[in-house]
Amino acid sequence: MILVAIILGCIIGIVVGNFAPIISYTYSGYLAIAIVAALDSVFGGLVSSLNKKFDMGIFLSGFFGNAILAMLLAYLGQRLNVDIYLVAIFVFVSRMFNNLGIIRRFYLEKFRNRHKSKHENIENKTK
Numbered sequence: 001m002i003l004v005a006i007i008l009g010c011i012i013g014i015v016v017g018n019f020a021p022i023i024s025y026t027y028s029g030y031l032a033i034a035i036v037a038a039l040d041s042v043f044g045g046l047v048s049s050l051n052k053k054f055d056m057g058i059f060l061s062g063f064f065g066n067a068i069l070a071m072l073l074a075y076l077g078q079r080l081n082v083d084i085y086l087v088a089i090f091v092f093v094s095r096m097f098n099n100l101g102i103i104r105r106f107y108l109e110k111f112r113n114r115h116k117s118k119h120e121n122i123e124n125k126t127k
Helices: 002-019 025-050 056-080 085-126
Strands: none
Touching (some): 025 085, 056 085
């Protein structure tokens, strides 16, 4: 099921990408940092979902709030001629890697427990 969703998402992304307007170079930095901030919120939402603490209001406010704040930081940095957006990218990407590590450990532990219980069942049946 997940594989079908991934393939369908890739196909939709390719189709939309071919017909979407091209973002000018002036705004591409703002869009890039907004995407990084939004992805940070998505990974945070996945972690909170795994911990059974997901709240749609918190997710949406973080999704749009982080993206808007990151774009404002990039704009302010451009006006001040200081690369403030690099700090925002560093923070969001480090949080993304942290959340990805939590997700990875969750599924690895789940796999190990399933594998361990499967072997214990086999050993109990052979006794």
